[in-house]
Amino acid sequence: MYEVGLDFWFKLIFLMAIIVILIYSFSALMRNWLKVEKRQGFFSQYHVNKKHGKIDWTIRIIFVVLIFFLLILSGRGQVEDGETGWYMWFHPSYLLFGLIIVTECLRAFMEWKYAENKRAYIVTLSELGFGIILIVSMFMTDFWGLF
Numbered sequence: 471m472y473e474v475g476l477d478f479w480f481k482l483i484f485l486m487a488i489i490v491i492l493i494y495s496f497s498a499l500m501r502n503w504l505k506v507e508k509r510q511g512f513f514s515q516y517h518v519n520k521k522h523g524k525i526d527w528t529i530r531i532i533f534v535v536l537i538f539f540l541l542i543l544s545g546r547g548q549v550e551d552g553e554t555g556w557y558m559w560f561h562p563s564y565l566l567f568g569l570i571i572v573t574e575c576l577r578a579f580m581e582w583k584y585a586e587n588k589r590a591y592i593v594t595l596s597e598l599g600f601g602i603i604l605i606v607s608m609f610m611t612d613f614w615g616l617f
Contacts, residue, residue: 481616488614489604496600497593504589522580526573533569537562567605574598 501508509516517523541562574594582591608614 478617485613485616492604493597493601497597500593500596504593506587506590506593516577518577518580518584522576522584526576529572529576530569533565533572537565540565571598571602 500506515523515526517526575598578591578594578598581594582588585591
């Protein structure tokens with residue numbers, strides 16, 4: 471009944487490739503321009519010091535517990551999708567987006583405060599801003615007209 475065509479997969483792979491190329495290019499350009507060394511890996515956990523690691527994991531655990539709690543509430547009928555109350559901002563997708571923003575802002579603060587290269591926080595904040603602009607532009611333009 472709801473079949474996904476072959477063109478959908480080509481569009482999805484093309485969109486993902488564009489996003490990866492844009493993010494990688496922007497990151498490389500900013501790091502080269504500000505002369506900041508590259509981090510370890512694309513999905514690696516980079517902590518400036520042990521204090522940053524402890525705070526980061528505390529924030530992540532709080533968000534995960536909050537997401538599970540809200541999923542349980544929404545499964546019991548307490549929070550309905552059609553309603554637009556104050557709790558609509560606690561939808562798991564919004565919380566995940568908020569988690570990324572909070573952890574990246576924490577990383578930028580720790581880089582500003584404790585990193586050897588003081589310009590590393592500028593790269594982190596610019597990458598966060600670019601990512602937000604990229605995501606908002608995708609949703610506002612129906613994924614740049616692909617879907």
